[in-house]
Amino acid sequence: MSRLQVVSGKGGTGKTTVAAALALALATEGKRTLLVEVEGRQGIAQLFETEALPYEERKIAVAPGGGEVYALAIDPELALLDYLQMFYKLGGAGRALKKLGAIDFATTVAPGIRDVLLTGKACEAVRRKDKKGRFAYDYVVMDAPPTGRITRFLNVNDEVAGLAKIGPIHNQAQAVMRVLKSPETAVHLVTLLEEMPVQETADGIAELRAARLPVGRVIVNMVRPQVLDAADLELVGTVKRSSVAQALSAAGLGGARRGGNAEKLVDPLLRQAAEYAERYALEQEQRGALGELGLPLGELPLLAEGMDLAGLYELATELRKQGLS
Amino acid sequence: MSPDPAEAQETAEGRGSAKERSSAEGREQGRRLSPARVLDVDPLLDDPKTRIVVCCGSGGVGKTTTAAALGLRAAERGRKVVVLTIDPARRLAQSMGIDSLDNVPRRVKGTEDQGEASGGDAAEGGGGRRAGGELHAMMLDMKRTFDEVVEAHADPERAAAILANPFYQSLSAGFAGTQEYMAMEKLGQLRAKDEWDLIVVDTPPSRSALDFLDAPKRLGSFLDGRLIRLLTAPAKLGGRAGMAFLNVGMSMMTGTLGKLLGGQLLKDVQTFVAAMDTTFGGFRTRADATYKLLQAPGTAFLVVAAPERDALREAAYFVERLAAEEMPLVGLVLNRVHGSDAGRLSAERALAAAENLEDPRIVDQGGGKAGLRNSPESYGSSRSPASETSDASETATDATASEEGSPADTERPVDRLTAGLLRLHADRMQLLAREQRTCDRFTARHPEVAVVEVPALPGDVHDLTGLRDIGTRLAAGATERTDATERREPT
Numbered sequence: 001m002s003r004l005q006v007v008s009g010k011g012g013t014g015k016t017t018v019a020a021a022l023a024l025a026l027a028t029e030g031k032r033t034l035l036v037e038v039e040g041r042q043g044i045a046q047l048f049e050t051e052a053l054p055y056e057e058r059k060i061a062v063a064p065g066g067g068e069v070y071a072l073a074i075d076p077e078l079a080l081l082d083y084l085q086m087f088y089k090l091g092g093a094g095r096a097l098k099k100l101g102a103i104d105f106a107t108t109v110a111p112g113i114r115d116v117l118l119t120g121k122a123c124e125a126v127r128r129k130d131k132k133g134r135f136a137y138d139y140v141v142m143d144a145p146p147t148g149r150i151t152r153f154l155n156v157n158d159e160v161a162g163l164a165k166i167g168p169i170h171n172q173a174q175a176v177m178r179v180l181k182s183p184e185t186a187v188h189l190v191t192l193l194e195e196m197p198v199q200e201t202a203d204g205i206a207e208l209r210a211a212r213l214p215v216g217r218v219i220v221n222m223v224r225p226q227v228l229d230a231a232d233l234e235l236v237g238t239v240k241r242s243s244v245a246q247a248l249s250a251a252g253l254g255g256a257r258r259g260g261n262a263e264k265l266v267d268p269l270l271r272q273a274a275e276y277a278e279r280y281a282l283e284q285e286q287r288g289a290l291g292e293l294g295l296p297l298g299e300l301p302l303l304a305e306g307m308d309l310a311g312l313y314e315l316a317t318e319l320r321k322q323g324l325s
Numbered sequence: 326m327s328p329d330p331a332e333a334q335e336t337a338e339g340r341g342s343a344k345e346r347s348s349a350e351g352r353e354q355g356r357r358l359s360p361a362r363v364l365d366v367d368p369l370l371d372d373p374k375t376r377i378v379v380c381c382g383s384g385g386v387g388k389t390t391t392a393a394a395l396g397l398r399a400a401e402r403g404r405k406v407v408v409l410t411i412d413p414a415r416r417l418a419q420s421m422g423i424d425s426l427d428n429v430p431r432r433v434k435g436t437e438d439q440g441e442a443s444g445g446d447a448a449e450g451g452g453g454r455r456a457g458g459e460l461h462a463m464m465l466d467m468k469r470t471f472d473e474v475v476e477a478h479a480d481p482e483r484a485a486a487i488l489a490n491p492f493y494q495s496l497s498a499g500f501a502g503t504q505e506y507m508a509m510e511k512l513g514q515l516r517a518k519d520e521w522d523l524i525v526v527d528t529p530p531s532r533s534a535l536d537f538l539d540a541p542k543r544l545g546s547f548l549d550g551r552l553i554r555l556l557t558a559p560a561k562l563g564g565r566a567g568m569a570f571l572n573v574g575m576s577m578m579t580g581t582l583g584k585l586l587g588g589q590l591l592k593d594v595q596t597f598v599a600a601m602d603t604t605f606g607g608f609r610t611r612a613d614a615t616y617k618l619l620q621a622p623g624t625a626f627l628v629v630a631a632p633e634r635d636a637l638r639e640a641a642y643f644v645e646r647l648a649a650e651e652m653p654l655v656g657l658v659l660n661r662v663h664g665s666d667a668g669r670l671s672a673e674r675a676l677a678a679a680e681n682l683e684d685p686r687i688v689d690q691g692g693g694k695a696g697l698r699n700s701p702e703s704y705g706s707s708r709s710p711a712s713e714t715s716d717a718s719e720t721a722t723d724a725t726a727s728e729e730g731s732p733a734d735t736e737r738p739v740d741r742l743t744a745g746l747l748r749l750h751a752d753r754m755q756l757l758a759r760e761q762r763t764c765d766r767f768t769a770r771h772p773e774v775a776v777v778e779v780p781a782l783p784g785d786v787h788d789l790t791g792l793r794d795i796g797t798r799l800a801a802g803a804t805e806r807t808d809a810t811e812r813r814e815p816t
Contacts, residue, residue: 011383272749273745273749279783304755
């Protein structure tokens with residue numbers, strides 16, 4: 001199992017949720033994981049129902065069986081100052097740089113520096129060891145930028161290494177790239193069974209592969225339960241309205257005669273079934289498209305009650321059951 | 326689809342601003358999500374004073390589709406529209422003919438120009454199609470846009486030097502923020518051309534989705550900053566009296582930067598900055614102008630969201646940020662809202678009835694009263710006891726009648742199917758309740774924001790017909806509420 005698990009996905013597919021559930025699942029049975037956020041959205045804090053995360057590794061959850069999940073929201077500006085201090089003892093210069101707007105420049109305007117800092121910090125956590133020589137974290141899970149930007153984000157160090165041909169940034173960028181392109185890393189893509197996310201997933205995989213970044217698996221999120229099977233759906237087209245009305249009436253929903261309460265439900269219910277059938281067919285089509293990607297697939301159910309902390313543990317259990325963690 | 330003329334009149338006067346509706350109207354039965362104010366998009370699109378519509382929102386909520394649908398609708402209502410999209414889905418781009426990246430607007434074929442010049446009365450219904458409209462669309466090419474800016478502001482020799490600079494090449498190829506700058510730059514260009522009377526713009530899927538607002542300012546403060554002066558002319562600064570302290574910082578700085586970046590990259594940056602020096606003024610002026618353009622009265626911001634927790638939380642953040650920046654927000658487009666024509670059958674009753682069908686012994690209890698738990702929160706529960714009682718005798722006879730034929734066999738396909746239909750309905754009602762709660766939270770926080778709901782479609786939209794349908798749904802959001810009430814009223 002790769003020690004750096006990067007989770008990406010189209011916006012709206014629930015990648016933060018999946019990343020958090022994965023961190024929980026990987027922490028099960030006494031392990032320690034670090035869940036890293038790089039986009040400053042405080043999605044992790046909201047998911048775990050805690051206050052906003054500072055730039056500090058902080059325990060946010062206990063996993064079943066005694067494991068621990070730590071979380072870190074990487075702030076590029078602080079990461080840069082941190083980095084300057086760590087490697088160059090430049091705390092004072094850092095402040096001068098900030099005054100000049102150089103930090104702002106470096107983290108917002110300058111090409112790639114921001115992304116180098118973010119991936120660099122995550123890789124540092126992956127490689128960090130304690131005094132006894134054990135890894136500080138068994139796994140690092142990154143809630144990464146969306147599919148459309150993931151390859152550029154992870155590959156930025158290559159580009160920076162090319163731009164800065166010598167010097168510490170060059171070395172740092174190369175060191176990060178060594179981790180990201182090794183089997184120590186796996187990039188997972190979260191999708192829904194809808195056309196656009198699936199298309200974007202396929203495009204994202206092609207880009208990752210072209211950049212020689214290690215693709216992990218595709219996780220289909222928010223999979224709706226199957227309510228009507230193929231036989232039911234076939235019957236929807238042919239069934240007599242009156243038989244459905246009678247069945248509804250027999251179930252205690254009013255009269256089956258024209259104008260009766262049960263009878264009035266027939267059309268709306270059949271319409272909903274037709275919508276279901278249409279969506280079901282589209283979902284099957286997307287399943288087929290995902291199957292062609294040649295990657296292991298995982299599936300997480302749509303939680304009827306919406307996402308909350310309990311739901312997160314449910315998803316973590318599901319991930320373990322499917323051997324995804 | 327035939328709005329009350331008086332009402333249309335009133336909204337035309339109100340210029341796309343929300344009309345207040347009595348909260349009792351329509352809320353009781355039909356519509357589920359009940360914002361205090363309803364956004365009517367047609368008056369907004371029709372008003373010649375509306376020159377820019379900006380669609381913003383978090384990823385995956387249908388921003389691009391909404392922008393395209395609004396553009397198409399405005400064009401078919403007689404306006405000359407250009408839609409600027411940032412990153413459209415491939416099939417949508419193909420259907421609009423903008424899948425090739427040439428960074429100039431192209432006329433979209435297949436928009437309906439009915440030639441109904443007479444239909445131009447705002448108060449008239451019938452889809453409101455008017456002649457003379459045109460739809461153009463383009464997809465942003467940020468590198469090209471950046472290149473154009475450089476070329477426009479520097480002499481050819483200098484421009485060539487900039488374009489060949491490695492630092493510039495990475496910057497323009499799309500690192501953090503470039504897309505936002507260039508989207509705003511393109512918007513400014515399109516507006517300056519004055520070829521279109523309405524520009525609909527979709528915003529980039531940024532980390533924090535309001536980066537496009539910050540981008541011009543950030544660029545401006547960077548360009549005005551001391552860092553630029555340091556990079557361009559460190560010697561000049563160092564020579565000034567009274568700057569001794571700063572001077573120390575400066576030389577340390579240059580040293581630090583050199584150490585960090587490596588001498589060659591620092592040189593690239595310095596060359597770039599030096600070459601760009603003359604163009605910076607123009608950059609800054611344009612960035613400021615674009616920012617002011619966004620605040621101007623002809624601009625309308627629409628926040629796009631889906632009735633989901635994260636999307637609406639982000640939407641609330643947008644609303645607050647836009648207010649803080651004094652950007653003119655006109656409302657929230659709530660996409661993919663679910664509805665049900667059987668809204669008075671609660672999830673609980675549907676499930677209980679499904680169980681009755683799957684376990685026939687309960688049916689014998691006549692009228693299915695067993696297990697008919699009506700949650701006080703469920704829709705229509707208030708009226709069900711009465712109708713239930715009046716219906717009960719009828720039910721009993723019906724049930725008996727059906728049992729004569731085939732005595733309660735769970736394997737009967739129709740029963741199985743009906744149970745499935747009821748479970749499907751229960752799922753739908755639970756989804757509605759969840760969407761309602763989520764939206765209530767938003768409305769409670771921002772009651773001032775006008776909302777229009779767009780009903781969910783089963784599939785994706787990737788052609789003009791689909792966009793037109795979305796447009797109709799967008800416009801109908803304002804009028805449907807009353808229709809829906811009528812449709813869903815029992816009896």
